[in-house]
Structures are given as C-alpha cells and as structure tokens.
Amino acid sequence: MLTYSPGDSLAHRLDPRTKLLVQFAFVGAAFAHETPRGLLVLSGVTAALLSSSGLSPLSALRGYRFVLPFLAAGPLVSALTLGPPWVVFADAIDPALASYRALLVLFVTAAYVRSTPVRETRAAVQRTVPGKLGQFLGTGIALVFRFFPLLLSDLRRTREAMAARLGDERPVVERIELTAIAGLGRAFGRADRLSLALRARCFAWNPTLPMLRFARLDWLGFTVAAVLAAWAVV
Known part of the structure; x- marks a missing residue:
C-alpha cells in the first residue's frame, strides 16, 4: 500500500496546497481530453509527476494492484456480446481509454501520497475550506x-x-x-x-x-496547474 515516505524530492518540498491544485487541474484535463493523443500527453505529465516524487511507475502499479482487475474488466466486458461474433473489439476502445485515464489519475494521487505527510494534508484542507466543514473533511481524510x-x-x-x-x-x-x-x-x-x-x-x-508556507518553488507547481487548467478549458 502506498504511504508517505520521507525524502528530499521536488514534490516533497512543495506546499501540499500546491500539489492538491495540480491534482485538481490534472483531473480536469484528463476528463476534458479523452482522446488517445490527449492521454498520451497526460502520460508524459504523469511520468514527470511520479519522477518528481521519487516514485517509479512499477511501484505505483504494485500499490494499486487491487484496482487493476476492475480497470481491466470494463473493456473486456464491453467487448463481449451475447451472440456472433461474440467479441467486438471496437466496443472496448472507449472503456479502455476511460480505464487508462483512471489509472493516470491514480498515479498522480500516488505521487501526492508518497510526498505529503498526513498532518500536512489535514492542515491544507482545513485552511482551504473554512469552518466546521473544513475540520470535518480534514479529520476524515487524515x-x-x-x-x-x-x-x-x-x-x-x-x-x-x-x-x-x-x-x-x-x-x-x-x-x-x-x-x-x-x-x-x-x-x-x-x-x-x-x-x-x-x-x-x-x-x-x-x-x-503544522505551519504551511508557499515558497518560490511553488510557482513551478502553480505554472503546471495553470497550464493543465487552461488546456482543460480549451
């Protein structure tokens, strides 16, 4: 199971609010661009985010191995028919793209979990969402x-x-x-x-x-989030 691992990677040095912003922008871009070309670009972004947290794709796959059968089941079930020709591969294309998109989102989440302590995540949520709702969400996530x-x-x-x-x-x-x-x-x-x-x-x-402070390095995260958000809108 993927958990926080102390380190000095690029992602470890970012403010958790910056990393959450990048995650939200990535999810928006992933749902806005479901084509193979769009997912290919997002695959490169995912690889960069995994590398920034010191997490390899194989380690992320092992961490999510219990989810992989469900992601593979969607395209397989969609391709099957109750009569001849029994298997229609064209029907599996859209579910396969959706499963791959979900896998990319999980990888980005893995990079966040790997590089962010639980207390910092709770602090980021409670200071972003005001009032009792923020306290409830922060406690629940922790x-x-x-x-x-x-x-x-x-x-x-x-x-x-x-x-x-x-x-x-x-x-x-x-x-x-x-x-x-x-x-x-x-x-x-x-x-x-x-x-x-x-x-x-x-x-x-x-x-x-814990105290949270934005540093100069967070501007890099803001830039990535802004580019992803703009791409999602376009």
Whole structure:
C-alpha cells in the first residue's frame, strides 16, 4: 500500500496546497481530453509527476494492484456480446481509454501520497475550506489515510493465514465469505480501539497543525496547474 515516505524530492518540498491544485487541474484535463493523443500527453505529465516524487511507475502499479482487475474488466466486458461474433473489439476502445485515464489519475494521487505527510494534508484542507466543514473533511481524510492501509494489511494477513491452513483449497465462495467475515471483524475491532485512543488523547477537532508556507518553488507547481487548467478549458 502506498504511504508517505520521507525524502528530499521536488514534490516533497512543495506546499501540499500546491500539489492538491495540480491534482485538481490534472483531473480536469484528463476528463476534458479523452482522446488517445490527449492521454498520451497526460502520460508524459504523469511520468514527470511520479519522477518528481521519487516514485517509479512499477511501484505505483504494485500499490494499486487491487484496482487493476476492475480497470481491466470494463473493456473486456464491453467487448463481449451475447451472440456472433461474440467479441467486438471496437466496443472496448472507449472503456479502455476511460480505464487508462483512471489509472493516470491514480498515479498522480500516488505521487501526492508518497510526498505529503498526513498532518500536512489535514492542515491544507482545513485552511482551504473554512469552518466546521473544513475540520470535518480534514479529520476524515487524515483518518482514511491512516486507517485504510491497516485494513488492507489485515486482509492480507487473513489470506496468508488461510493459505497456511490450506484454506486456498476451499471453494471460492467460501473463501470470500471467510475473508469478508474476518476482515469486518478486524475492521470493527480497529474502529473500537481507534475510538478509545481518540478519547484517551482528548481528540480535538481543531488541533495545532503544522505551519504551511508557499515558497518560490511553488510557482513551478502553480505554472503546471495553470497550464493543465487552461488546456482543460480549451
């Protein structure tokens, strides 16, 4: 699972608000240009953003390996028909482009997660969105970034424990049922422990967050975001 990794890359030195702005502009450009030529240009931008965070495409693919089957299923299902000729490859072109676009967006998100601490993300959200809504969003994002990797780790350990007990020889439906039950049990257990830990630490909706300052390097991020936003409008 992709998580924050300390470093001194270009993306690490940018303000989180700048990186969020680049992400939003990239998503807008991705949805505005769904053609192969547009996605080819966005592929180059994605490669540059991954490189700026010190993250390789292969590492990003490994981090999102649980999503890849769903992205591949769309074009495959769209190409199948209930009668002759059974497979129409032309019907899979648009879903394939949409899946590739989603993969590019996930890669850009991976670059952000890799280069941004959770506390800075929360600070960026709460200082951008005013009032209780910003506090709620900041807290929710912080909890998701910390909680979701633990749930995936629990599911992985559950599957490894089942395999060690020859559980992989059971029927597929039974394996899914056992994994789901064990995963839900662990998730509720972690939620209870999280609630207790928050109360024990006098959880506050508006804690002292790290200081955020724009630097000269952020102008590079603003320029990239402006170019992507202008391209999305054009």
